[in-house]
Amino acid sequence: MQAMQYELTLPADYDMGIIRARVTRVSPALEDWEGLGFKTYLMRERGVRDSPVNQYAPFYLWNTIEGMNRFLWGGAFQHLVDDFGRPAVHQWTGLAYAEGTAARPALAVRRRQPVPEGAELTALMADAVAEAERRAGQDGVVLAAAAVDPHRWELVHFSLWEHDAPKTEGEVFEVLHLSAPGRSLVAHGRQW
Structure with a gap:
């Protein structure tokens, strides 16, 4: 399992309707993408849910590296690069995945956490x-995942929520769409 995200921070006066229309237009391309667990098309609007920025920030969970590489290097990602420039693509190695009982995500929460110098890694990852x-066991949760970037020593906690009041800390995003061709194939539980 590999997590991936890029962020496009847009001008304060950007018409976020353009992003909504883009998601409607491009999302069918990933509905059957081999190797993709899921892609959440995420957006933050300045002034909504305490967001300081307008941002488009899709979050992916990949079942295979080949599927991720085909997306990045096979042409699909190039369309975004052509329209917005080349963003930094963050990647994290999967630590855990769990399904909740809710069905339709409305919001996503992402929390990044530095791995402190000197931390006991086994305990921290556990x-x-x-x-x-x-x-994942909380009311209203669709799914939850944790992953780590051992280059920057950063943990990321990601969860999808059915309702408008997530019970967790982190940056809150609106879920515009969920493409989940391989969600049922994502290995549950600890990833080692």
């Missing part, structure tokens, strides 16, 4: 796994 499992 805590991240336990947090994903706890989060």
Whole structure:
């Protein structure tokens, strides 16, 4: 399991309707993408849910590296690059995945957490796994995941919520669409 996200921070006066229309137009291309667990088309609007920015920030969970590479290097990602420039693509190695009981995501929450220097890695990663499992058990949660970037030593906690009041800390995004061709294939629980 590999997590991936890029962020396009847009001008304060940007018409976010353009992003909504783009998602409607491009989302069918990933509805059957081999190797993709899911892609959440995420957006933040300046002044909504305490967001300081307008931002388009899709979050992916990949079942295979080949599927991710085909997306990045096979032409699909180039369309975004042509329209908005080349963003930095963040990647994290999967630690845990858990399904909740809710069905339709309305919001996503992403929390990034630095791995402190000197931290006992086994315990910290076990805590991240336990947090994903706890989060998935909360009312209104569709799914929860945890992943780590061992280059920047950063944990990311990601969850999808059915309702408008997530019970967790982090940046809140509106879910415009969920493409989930391989969601049922994402390995549940700890990823090692």
